[in-house]
Amino acid sequence: MARWVNLLFLLVLLPSCVAQEARTISPSLTGTIVGAVLTRARASGSLVYSGRCENNGGTFDLPILRLPADRNTPPVQLLQQMFVDDPKMHVTQDANGNIRMVEVDVSRDLLDLRIVQVSFSSGSHILNNGNEAALQIRATPDVKNYMTVNHIGPVASDFSLLIGPSSPDAPRISGDLYYVTVSEALDYILKTYPGFWAYESCENGDKGRTVHFDFFPTVPYSVAKFP
Numbered sequence: 001m002a003r004w005v006n007l008l009f010l011l012v013l014l015p016s017c018v019a020q021e022a023r024t025i026s027p028s029l030t031g032t033i034v035g036a037v038l039t040r041a042r043a044s045g046s047l048v049y050s051g052r053c054e055n056n057g058g059t060f061d062l063p064i065l066r067l068p069a070d071r072n073t074p075p076v077q078l079l080q081q082m083f084v085d086d087p088k089m090h091v092t093q094d095a096n097g098n099i100r101m102v103e104v105d106v107s108r109d110l111l112d113l114r115i116v117q118v119s120f121s122s123g124s125h126i127l128n129n130g131n132e133a134a135l136q137i138r139a140t141p142d143v144k145n146y147m148t149v150n151h152i153g154p155v156a157s158d159f160s161l162l163i164g165p166s167s168p169d170a171p172r173i174s175g176d177l178y179y180v181t182v183s184e185a186l187d188y189i190l191k192t193y194p195g196f197w198a199y200e201s202c203e204n205g206d207k208g209r210t211v212h213f214d215f216f217p218t219v220p221y222s223v224a225k226f227p
Contacts, residue, residue, distance in 0.1 A: 023066055023067040024065065024066050024067070024085075025064065025065040025067060025082075027059070027060050027061065027062045027063065027064055028059055029065075030062035030063060030064070030065050031059055031062055031216035032216075032219055033065060034079065034101075034196060035195055035216055035218045036218070036219050036220070037075050037078055037079055037082075038099060038195065038196060039194075039219060039220060040075055041075035041099060043075070043093070043097050043098060043099050044098055044099075044194050044195055044196060044218070045098050045100055045101065045190075045196040046098065046099075046101065046102075046183070046186065046196055046197050046198070046199070047062075047063075047101045047102075047197070047199070048100075048101070048103060048108070048111070048198075048199045048201075049086075049089070049101075049103045049106060049198075049199075049200060050103055050105070050200070050201050050202065050203070051063075051200045051201070051202050052202055053200060053212060056212065057198075057200055057213070057214050058212070058214055061200055061212065062198065063083065063086060064085070065082040066081070066083075067082070068081045068082055075099065076091050076092065076093050076099060079091045079099065079101060083101065088103040088105055089101060089102070090102055090103075090104055098187065098190070099196075101196075106199075106201050107201060107209075108183075109150075110143070110147070110182060110199075111183040112182070112183065113142065113143065113146050113181060114179060115137070115140050115142045115143065115177070115180055115181070115182060116140075116141075116178065117140070117176060117177070118136060118137050118140050118176070118177050118180070119136070119175075119176045120133055120136055120173045120174050120175055120176070120177075120188075121174055127172065127173045128171060128172045128173070129170060130189050130190075130192075130193040130195060130197070130215030130216075130217065131214065131215045133173050133193070133215070134189060134197060134213045134214065134215050135213075137182060137186060137213070138213055147211075150208065151207065151208025151209075152209055152210070152211055153204075153208065153209075153210050153211075154210065171192050171193065172192075173192040175188075186199075186213070193215065193217060194217065194218045195216050195217040195218045196215075196216055197213065197214070197215050197216075198216065199211065199213060200212045200214070
C-alpha cells in the first residue's frame with residue numbers, strides 16, 4: 001500500500017520533476033515510467049546498473065531517463081532511447097520475453113552466484129510483495145557468506161528482521177528453489193509480481209563495493225503519460 005501511495009504522490013509531481021529544456025526525467029519517476037513501458041510490452045524485466053548508492057537503493061537511486069521523441073516506438077527501442085545518455089546501457093528482450101536493461105561493465109558475480117536453496121516462505125509469515133521476496137534471496141546463507149567474504153555490503157540481517165506488514169489481498173509467492181543463480185531466483189519473483197527487479201552496484205574503492213536489490217511493479221500505461 002505504501003508503494004502505491006508513493007506512486008500517486010510522484011505522479012502528481014510529474015510535471016515539476018521533468019526538466020523541459022533538458023527533456024529528462026527525475027530518478028524518482030524512473031521506476032514508474034519503466035513499469036508503464038513494461039505494461040505496454042506485456043513483459044517483465046530487470047535493470048542492472050552502476051550507481052552511487054546515496055539513498056540505500058530504491059526509487060531515488062535509479063538512473064535518469066530522457067523523454068522519447070515518440071512514445072509509440074516499440075518498447076525495447078523506446079527504453080533504449082530513454083537510456084540514450086548512458087552508452088553502457090543495452091536494452092534487449094530475451095527468449096522468455098523478459099526485457100533486460102543492463103550496463104555492460106557491471107560485475108555479475110553476485111547475480112551469477114548459485115544458491116543451494118531459497119524458500120519463499122518464513123514460518124507463519126506469508127510473502128506477498130516483490131521486495132520481501134527479494135530480501136528473502138539476499139538473506140540466504142550463500143548470498144550472505146559471499147558478500148562477507150568479498151567485502152560486498154550491506155550484508156542482510158536475518159530475514160525475520162526485514163519483513164514488513166502483509167496485505168491479505170496481495171498475491172502470495174511460495175515455493176522452494178534449488179541450485180539456482182541469484183538472477184534466476186529474482187526472475188522467479190516476476191512470475192507472481194509483474195514488473196522489474198533492479199540491481200545497483202556501487203564501487204567503494206579499496207573498501208569493496210555496495211549492492212542493492214529492489215523491485216518495481218508494472219503500472220497502468222495511462223498513468224505515466226510523457227509530457
